[in-house]
Amino acid sequence: MFENREGERQLETDPATMPADAHLVFIGHIASPWTRREDCPKNMRAARETGRPATLTVDAPYREGLAGLEGVSHMAILTWLHHAPRHLIVQKPRHATEPKGVFALRSPVRPNPIGLHIVRLVGLDAESGRLDLEAIDVLDGTPVIDIKPYFASVDSVPDVVVERADR
Numbered sequence: 001m002f003e004n005r006e007g008e009r010q011l012e013t014d015p016a017t018m019p020a021d022a023h024l025v026f027i028g029h030i031a032s033p034w035t036r037r038e039d040c041p042k043n044m045r046a047a048r049e050t051g052r053p054a055t056l057t058v059d060a061p062y063r064e065g066l067a068g069l070e071g072v073s074h075m076a077i078l079t080w081l082h083h084a085p086r087h088l089i090v091q092k093p094r095h096a097t098e099p100k101g102v103f104a105l106r107s108p109v110r111p112n113p114i115g116l117h118i119v120r121l122v123g124l125d126a127e128s129g130r131l132d133l134e135a136i137d138v139l140d141g142t143p144v145i146d147i148k149p150y151f152a153s154v155d156s157v158p159d160v161v162v163e164r165a166d167r
Contacts, residue, residue, distance in 0.1 A: 007099030009090040015111045016086045026080065026143035027065075028058040028129065034139050037083065043106070044117055047135040053122070054136040056144060058129035065147075066126040074150040075121055077136070080143040081113035115142070118150055 004010065032054040034040035041047040056077065058066060069075070088109050092099040102110045115138060123132030131147075 004088070005092040005094075005099075007090065007092045008088055009099075010087045011089050011111065014087040024080070024145060026059075026145065027062040027147070028056055028144040030077075030079065030136060030138050030140070030142040030144060031055040031057065032136055032138055032140045032142070034137075037139065040139055041135075041137045044119070044135070044137050047137040050135060052135060054133045054138075056131040056133060056136075056147070058131070058144070058147075060129065063126060063129045066124065066129070066131075069121070069126070069131075069147075069149065070124050072121055072149045075119055075131075076148045076150050076155070077115075077117045077119055078145040078147075079115035079117065079138055080145055081108040081115045081138065082141075082143060083139060084108035084110070084113035086111055086113060114145065 032040075033050075033052045041050060086109070089102055089111070090099050091102060091105055091107055091109060093105065093107065108115065117136055117138070119136055120134035121131060122134050124130070
């Protein structure tokens, strides 16, 4: 059972119980060393610091989509964080002093638990659909929604400002 912290608020209807409307398909899955939420790194920086690699396997019907990816050093991977609760709209992270709206947080607990991971691609076998990753911050078996090349020339934002003391 999921227990709310002080200041947290739930949605009236849990999105997990609502009818599907996006018709998303999973294109593959992640094999990672993390099998328990307690052990999984909280972000990509922490995942890289562990030195533990991961593998993304793209399902057969989508493998042709890997053509041209061999020249890419980094990718953005969108995942479906299938173990995350979806019912909170205001959360109070353990490290925060005040509750925050879900859209002001990077928490996996959100109406649509989509993960965004910027990863280093260290190996690619397009025929088998295997992508070797330097690291990733998801549980073993996490479904993959999409893969996109990371282009520093358009994706990096050098003048970003986040006015928060509890990042």
